[in-house]
Structure formats: structure tokens, C-alpha cells
Amino acid sequence: MTNGGAVTSGYALSVRFTTRDAEAAQQFDALVARTMEGIRTEPGTLVYVVHVPENEPLVRYFYELYADYDAFQAHESQDHTKRMLSEREQYLASTEVTFLNELTGKRPATEGT
Template sequence: MTSGYALVVRFTTRDADAAQQFDALVARTIEGIRSEPGTLVYVVHVPEGEPLVRVFYELYADRDAFQAHENQHHTKHFLKEREQHLTSTEVTFLNETVGKRPAGKEGT
């Protein structure tokens, strides 16, 4: 088993206006996340046919990298501000077993 640690988070926004505001908050937050060395992947998706839903896929080098991400000012700000735009949040934590990693880092 490799040390990768991941999350899938499904956010449902209140309405189209809230979705736009949430997207703007995410865009500001991503700027800080890009400099986190242990955050390997942080991607936001909109599921087909679900314009009010955002699905995040987050891959960290390990649990310590995830905790370092959680401790960042930009992450704490996002966690505080996001609730006003949402009706629900579903989080699934994942332990990596095998896979293909970004930049040629292969899971075994």
C-alpha cells in the first residue's frame, strides 16, 4: 500500500448565484493551494446535468500533507466562508492502494 491519502467532496450549492459565488471562493483558494508541496492533485468538477453540484478530488502525499493543507490560512478561510453558499456537503476519505500518480509518480 502506498502512502497517498485522498478525499472526494460533493458540495451542493443553494442556487445558480450561490454556485457562482462558491466558484469565485474556490478560485481564490486554489491560488494558495498551488504552493502546497504535499497537495498532489486538487481538482474541481461539475457533474454532467448537475449545475449546482461541485465535486472535489484531492490527493495528498500522505495524511500529514492533508493536515498541513487543513492548517493553511487559505483553507481555513474557505472552510469558514463556504457554508453560506451550500445546502449540503458529503466527504469521503480514501486510502490509496494502487494507481497512476501525477508527474510519473506511480502507486504500487
């Protein structure tokens, strides 16, 4: 949702990573696994899921849902996220990012609701 142009809730993104080859995919997966340890403790990160599309073994598709834009910014400022952002490029052939503002839907309840 937006309020005067500023995102106030339900901020999400999808990212399609294409790895260079099978070895790079394995190394990228290991980097993601290490990074997930920190992400699991982020209170504003509601969903952070990595998928492998059918018949595309070199592609990783991320879906990330944050409580709001501030939660996304908090995620981006974490050491584990910064480390992943700096290390990931060596494994990748391409990256496509789509930022999403929530319109409607069902999503996980946040603490206290």
C-alpha cells in the first residue's frame, strides 16, 4: 500500500537469478543457506522463499515479503545480507528484480495480530 507515494505495508520483491553452471548453482545455494540463518531472525521479514523452477536447474527464484518498506530496508542493512549481495555475483549469469507493492491478498499474520 502507499500513502502519498511512500510504501507503508506489504512490500515485496521477486528475484530471478540465473547461475553460470551447475557448480555455480551449488555454491550459490550454499551462500543462500548461510544467509538464511540470519534472515530467519529478522522480525519484519515475513516470507523469504527460494524456488527452483521446473526444468530450469540453473535458475533460482526468490520471493520476499516484508511487513513494510522499512522492514525491507532493515533487511538490506544486515551484515548477512550485505555479505550475500557482495559474494553472489561470482556465481551468476544474470539477475532480474521486480519490486512489488501489496494490493490485496492473504499473507502470514505478523506478531501481535
